Amino acid sequence: MSENPRIPAGKIPATVITGFLGAGKTSAIRHLLQNANGRRIALVINEFGDLGVDGEILKGCGIESCGEDDVVELANGCICCTVADDFLPTIQALLDRPQPPDHIVIETSGLALPKPLVKAFAWPEVRTRTTVDGVITVIDGPAVADGLFAGNPDAVAAQRAADETLDHDTPLEELFEEQLACADMVVINKADLLDEARLAEVEAVVARHLRPAVKILRASHGAIDIAVLLGLDAAAEDDLDSRWSHHDASGEHDHDDFTSFSVELGETDTPDALLARLRPVIAAHDVLRVKGFAAVTGKAMRLVVQGVGERLQHYYDRDWRPEETRATRLVFIGETGLDEAAIRAAVAG
Template sequence: MEKPSKIPATVITGFLGAGKTSAIRHLLQNAKGRRIALVINEFGDLGVDGEILKGCGIEDCGEEDVVELANGCICCTVADDFLPTIQALLDRADPPDHIVIETSGLALPKPLVKAFAWPEVRTRTTVDGVITMIDGPAVADGLFAGDPEAVAAQREADENLDHETPLEELFEEQLACADMVVINKADMLDDAQLQAVEATVARHLRPAVKSLRTSHGAVDIAVLLGLDAAAEDDLDSRHSHHDAAGEHDHDDFTSFSIALGEAEAPEALLARLLPVIAEHGILRVKGFAAVTGKAMRLVVQGVGDRLQHYYDRDWQPGEERSTRLVIIGETGLDEAAIRAALAS
């Protein structure tokens, strides 16, 4: 009697604002009848990515197919949150054809892949591949490091010392675990810049791992799904800075959510955000805004000082019209000052 085939799972990882949610939206819009379940993880207490996907209006994307794990990182809570979620998906009367897992931008992918080797799920699902999304302009600007020039100068002065910042370490971890790398927002870079980003990425990849260029997260489903990597059986080749330590926390980062009133216009909200981002070195801003006179909800997404916004859906009857943003930065972020500046 043939053994039932394992349900494939694709892990989509990458730094904050790299385009993971955009890539997933594109997958759903072009699923070609494939039933895809989503597991979305957030760093912070406002489930922005899950809300964006639930509000996408895609016919085959039902709310029951989106599972959110909030207030933590998947790599830190695989036993408490992640494994039961995967088991629940596998136990459904109509299990999905494919599971897509979006990690938070601060997650280490290797512990998550390792969880698929646990007896509870090993015989029923497999990691089809780890896709690492790269924000091309951010890497070109050195935003994966706290101070790239200072790090480079220190390394040059004493090559025996390890002066890596937390952001650089995350960048390397996510690339080292990848089965494919997607360099997103390629339309914002010229060819020389893209080649420089590709050279930076290539230094951290395992042999034979390829990178590709795209914009707006638009990658053909046949390219991202069906890699058949069985990554849980290939852990040793995926180097991690934390292999020996065995533990990982996010004390290097902090996040908080802030509620504001209605914005007069999208441009007014962005004009209020930009100087605060610059002054406090905020890494990531994301959330929703209510705009005076507009029936639709405004989505706000930002990496550094590059802010994007678009209307995604109408406010629902009984839903509070408000502006709610998640602010993410390195530890030491002056929350009180940021709140005061944005509220003024």
């Protein structure tokens, strides 16, 4: 089934693509699909929030090798927490298809831990039929350079040494470390937005959390050679002990540190008008991530809106379908305590 002769006969390779909110996972997958060269790829997309933006973007990408039946969405917030109920049955259904995929690609929620997913591939239900080819962690280079996750690790370590009560990482730092510790390859995305000196700094921060021999690549707009991305032959489910996790002792975690909600608005006059309304709200409330779709007056196409912090981007992806209601729908993600009422009022303007 696989084009990789190193994969055991009958086993379908799976690649886990992880990384924090807005790092560029969906862009990387879109580039992969555009260069699949006839390889049948099935996608499992998980999102934190009740608006399935990433799956919708991929379904609307117009790539021949990406049919709607090839994209499976799990909008339950975190597949790493519902492996038995949601994730394993989904993988089994893909494997049981009359014409199974050549490769399975799993895009985790930006708040998910990759290790529980890797562990799931060791379960008897799927172990003999598939293997984790590799865990790819996509990093938002500018966000790391700006200190979103750990601006000064040495200073943080010194603070912990001086104060015994500081024995836990911040939620963002913990996620950053978890996603790097499980990686077989790290992609520093948005490299075009950083000069060489800042890129070197980001690579140094990332390298502190990696296992030996894990490679770091640079990319822009998620463009990574498919031959590099797929075919790592890591068999990660057999290598769990080397993939350190904050939750190894307890075996569980939750996402009480984060929250999300969606907002529906009417049409917007222009993309710039919508972004001008969003930026002050994001800044005032420390919103981590905004993404969704907008209807622009007089435009037949749907506008995709994506933001990491105050860095916002937008583009038109496809025409609105006749059965769809033209509206602006956005999901806001932030740390627990996000003032939903104030944000709703502000964006409604």
